[in-house]
Amino acid sequence: MSGPISLTHNKYYSWCRDNLFSSWINGIITILSIYFIYEVSSFILNWTIFEADFVTNFRGERIIDRTFCSKNIEPGQHGACWAIIIVRFHQFIYGFYPVEEAWRVNLVYGLLPFALVGIFFDNLPFRKYFIYFTFLFPFIGYFLLYGGIGLDAVGTSKWGGLLVTLFLGVTGILLAFPLSIILALGRRSKMPVIKTICVIFIEFIRGVPLITLLFTANVMLPLFLPEGVRPDNLLRALVGVTLFQSAYMAEAIRGGLQAIPKGQLEAAQSLGLTYWQSTRKIILPQALKISIPPIVNTCIGLFKDTSLVLIIGLFDLLGVGRAAVADIDWAKLHYEVYVFISLIFFIFCFLMSRYSLYLEKKLKTDNSN
């Protein structure tokens, strides 16, 4: 019985000796680092969980405003006061969406994964049907969120919080995708006019900050539309976000296109395939596959950048957070609000980043056989 245990013990022991205590200096650094990690993590855990308030304070009273927070009663003794998040949870997730209609948003959140799996995993059983659903989803989602036939209409001015963040992120990325393919192909076109238009578009958009684009879309869009048609703010932001994302995605895709050997197109053409057939059947499938990791990177960037829409008066997750911080009843709870928002952004971005790593690994094994 003791054999295998002492063996693993020895293995850990020698690993520690070789890597952590190989010299005096290394040993001191190791001990200091362990102390540092201990201090930081115990502080974080205490602040976020063990000494924190959730629904009630340390006296057992229900927290209804900032004066009930333990840390405001006994300064220096207590951790975070999460009650602000709990009380305003609806706002963080739905904005000003009517409470009794919130199930519609939940349904959309619940359906979203089904709309995405088909795109993300090519070895999924019944993938074809998932992809059909992906194409249907924008219509279902729009109907559920906005309302119409049979459902009460909920104007986009009532949308907010995570709903706006996800709406801009997901819709922006989905709309930007086809646009970016056209831009990337156009940039490599032999036709000078098309090429110039695409180059100017991409370089212009990459050359200005997203905020400028959002302002521009906000101010300029109404000028291009017939008088009387006033697109709502969310739609204007969506236009800005989509254009922005399409330029970055186009560059990611162009990288993939450049990696495809010239012989692939020549082989396709010598078989009689037209330019569009070769592009669709031969070039794009290969180019997109290798550009997925950089595409996902641009998506992570965009998802975070959507928080800039608060500048044009939209209440996305960050916008709702700032409103919460500004509320006199709850003032000075910045840390709680920003930590919570960061955590939500982190979860989504982390998932995307893991997905991109998964793909990189998968691509490597795909190509090596």
Next chain:
Amino acid sequence: MKQGIITLEHVNKWFGDFHVLKDINLSVSKKERIVVCGPSGSGKSTMIRCINRLEEHQEGKIVVDGIELTGNLKNIDSVRKEVGMVFQQFNLFPHLSVKENITLAPIWVKKMPKAEAEELAMRQLEIVKIPEQANKYPGQLSGGQQQRVAIARSLAMNPNIMLFDEPTSALDPEMIKEVLDVMVDLAEGGMTMIVVTHEMGFAKTVADRMVFMDEGKIVEEASPDKFFNNPESDRTKLFLSQILHQ
């Protein structure tokens, strides 16, 4: 000049300032097998790539089966339907299986029903002797097998003319024969072929005519017998002595 299935008359081509093809004249008649050789950089690939318009010539006239190659896209399409091409680097589509590589063009260009195209693909794979590889991906095959798939893929479009650009140069020596055997079968079946190759054994058995190129010009054109035993130009002699003694 006698009328052939392929004629090149006074063809000139430049890459920028570089004069790559200099007054090329060549006529190939139906079922004729031409072997083109010459030093690297002499313009062999460029010449045959002009025949299916992978490269554009600037001067002169190229006519394939009665269709002149000009900027006219319809003409280019019709010529590409007549002419199959096999490349040094195989250029198989790595994301498609062997069978899909072969059925792609029949399905999309000829609008052939899928089942019929698959049957056709299997027949072509029998011809190149690797039907058992149908469901593999190019990356799983040896170089010789890949090149045979590339030949099958071209043949599936039922071309009248086949162009080969150094089809065995990228292969390990032990795989060269399996590809050449397929090409010999093809030649015996009456295919019109232009083959750029330095496989002189193949040239001697198959070629009706040898074409020797150097520095963008056709230097010598002769029957294999005359070309190998009694070449006229000094450059041909030099080239042959180099290639036969390496």
